[in-house]
Amino acid sequence: MKIMEIEGNRELSGTIRISGAKNATVALIPAAILTDEEATICNIPEITDTEALCDILKELNVDVKRASESIIINPKNMQNIEIDEKYSKKLRASYYFMGALLGKYKKAVLYFPGGCSIGARPIDLHLKGFEALGATVTNEKNKYIVEAKELKGANIYLDIASVGATINIMLAAVKAKGTTVIDNAAKEPEIVNVATFLNNMGARISGAGTSTIKIEGVDYLHKCFHEVIPDRIEAGTYIIIGALCGKNIKVDNIIPEHIDSLLSKLEEIGTDVEVGADYVLISKSDHYKSTNIKTLVYPGFPTDLQQPFSVLLTQCEGKSKVTETIFENRFMHIPYLKDLGADVTVKNQTATIIGPSKLKGTSVVATDLRAGASMVAAGLLAEGKTTITNAEHILRGYEQIVEKLTSVGAKISIKEI
Ligand code: UD1
Numbered sequence: 001m002k003i004m005e006i007e008g009n010r011e012l013s014g015t016i017r018i019s020g021a022k023n024a025t026v027a028l029i030p031a032a033i034l035t036d037e038e039a040t041i042c043n044i045p046e047i048t049d050t051e052a053l054c055d056i057l058k059e060l061n062v063d064v065k066r067a068s069e070s071i072i073i074n075p076k077n078m079q080n081i082e083i084d085e086k087y088s089k090k091l092r093a094s095y096y097f098m099g100a101l102l103g104k105y106k107k108a109v110l111y112f113p114g115g116c117s118i119g120a121r122p123i124d125l126h127l128k129g130f131e132a133l134g135a136t137v138t139n140e141k142n143k144y145i146v147e148a149k150e151l152k153g154a155n156i157y158l159d160i161a162s163v164g165a166t167i168n169i170m171l172a173a174v175k176a177k178g179t180t181v182i183d184n185a186a187k188e189p190e191i192v193n194v195a196t197f198l199n200n201m202g203a204r205i206s207g208a209g210t211s212t213i214k215i216e217g218v219d220y221l222h223k224c225f226h227e228v229i230p231d232r233i234e235a236g237t238y239i240i241i242g243a244l245c246g247k248n249i250k251v252d253n254i255i256p257e258h259i260d261s262l263l264s265k266l267e268e269i270g271t272d273v274e275v276g277a278d279y280v281l282i283s284k285s286d287h288y289k290s291t292n293i294k295t296l297v298y299p300g301f302p303t304d305l306q307q308p309f310s311v312l313l314t315q316c317e318g319k320s321k322v323t324e325t326i327f328e329n330r331f332m333h334i335p336y337l338k339d340l341g342a343d344v345t346v347k348n349q350t351a352t353i354i355g356p357s358k359l360k361g362t363s364v365v366a367t368d369l370r371a372g373a374s375m376v377a378a379g380l381l382a383e384g385k386t387t388i389t390n391a392e393h394i395l396r397g398y399e400q401i402v403e404k405l406t407s408v409g410a411k412i413s414i415k416e417i
Helices: 022-034 048-059 092-105 124-132 163-173 189-200 232-245 256-269 303-313 334-339 369-381 401-407
Strands: 002-007 012-017 039-042 063-067 070-074 107-111 136-140 143-147 155-157 179-183 204-206 212-216 224-227 246-252 272-275 279-283 292-294 316-323 343-347 350-355 363-365 385-389 411-416
Touching: 002 369, 012 232, 012 401, 022 039, 022 048, 022 070, 022 092, 022 163, 022 189, 022 232, 048 063, 048 070, 048 092, 092 107, 092 124, 092 143, 092 163, 124 136, 124 143, 124 155, 124 163, 163 179, 163 189, 163 212, 189 204, 189 224, 232 246, 232 256, 232 279, 232 303, 232 369, 256 272, 256 279, 256 303, 292 303, 303 316, 303 334, 303 350, 303 369, 334 343, 334 363, 334 369, 363 369, 369 385, 369 401, 369 411, 401 411
Parallel strands: 012 246, 039 224, 155 179, 292 316, 363 385
Antiparallel strands: 002 385, 002 411, 039 070, 063 070, 107 143, 136 143, 179 212, 204 212, 246 279, 272 279, 316 350, 343 350
């Protein structure tokens, strides 16, 4: 287990460069097997989720080379074998191998994915999509065998605008016969990034980033070069940290439009923030006004920033409300926020936060990735020492978090026990 220690209540200043987006990377790596040629992807973040996917590629006998921030994937000698449960349960995104293997070989054998325990997180919409394309799904306990004689384009309506289902169906449909239309598709920027990658390889996908995506099947995908977009959730997390303890914190290499909902909320509470073409400059203000947030699919307020933002709400004057509409179990950070001194009550899917509260360091737990990020934000603000156990969750999604925060003046370390 990893433990993170933070000496809080320090003023942070300097520049933090944002890495490539985790949620794009984890789909791009499986997508790369759809060609038999080499795919080079740059701006790949060095996070444990990337490593876990490379381990799966190696299991499938795919040649993987890492060079600084790039990855070169060559599936020329690939074998389609059953992916062991120990790999799939390491992360949620292992499910993208279902769509990619089905699209390439018409057969995928995988186990139910792992990832953060923030709700039931079923994969029924992914499977329904595969079935609509002509696949049959056999399920034995946690194991899924998805296979098809032939994949044929279909009209697929998603009951929920699911990020995972949208990308997975895109991966399965890209080489299917005929045209697939996904209606009520998710619109997240990571989906656009994956569609661009596939199009660079010769796919014919239009409408990514809107709620209707059209995929005209092609026979062949070729080699390509691609760049991962900046991580809007990592950016948002550091921007929130800047609002909590920053003095001219520059969060650099970002696409500000991707975090419009966060920037609007920051403006509403009275944050001192300057938005540039590819950066945000932010400092802590003396007073913040309370506000309410409700998590929604993109371009709404992202559920992945709900937990870090709730830390900022503890510093707002009066009553704020956080309503989580995407996942059933995303308030696991709240008991620890209370241990740190916050005044929070949770009823059903809404947390009510009364501020401002003075936070004091104590022992807390990173119950999942973004809960962990919220504990880092709270620890940096709190007076004294905060110890975060299960900190390995944080490393799944934040590249060099200790180094990045140390470079702006934080006292933070991580150790294995
Ligand atoms: C992705 C992101 C995650 C983010 C989430 C919402 C990755 C690897 N993870 O997760 O960081 O928090 O989007 O922006 O990109 N659902 C079903 N059936 C399905 C699929 C989803 O009921 O087959 C439900 C989920 O339980 C959830 C909602 O739909 O309540 C949205 O989930 P989805 O968009 O699929 O999230 P993930 O792809 O798991």
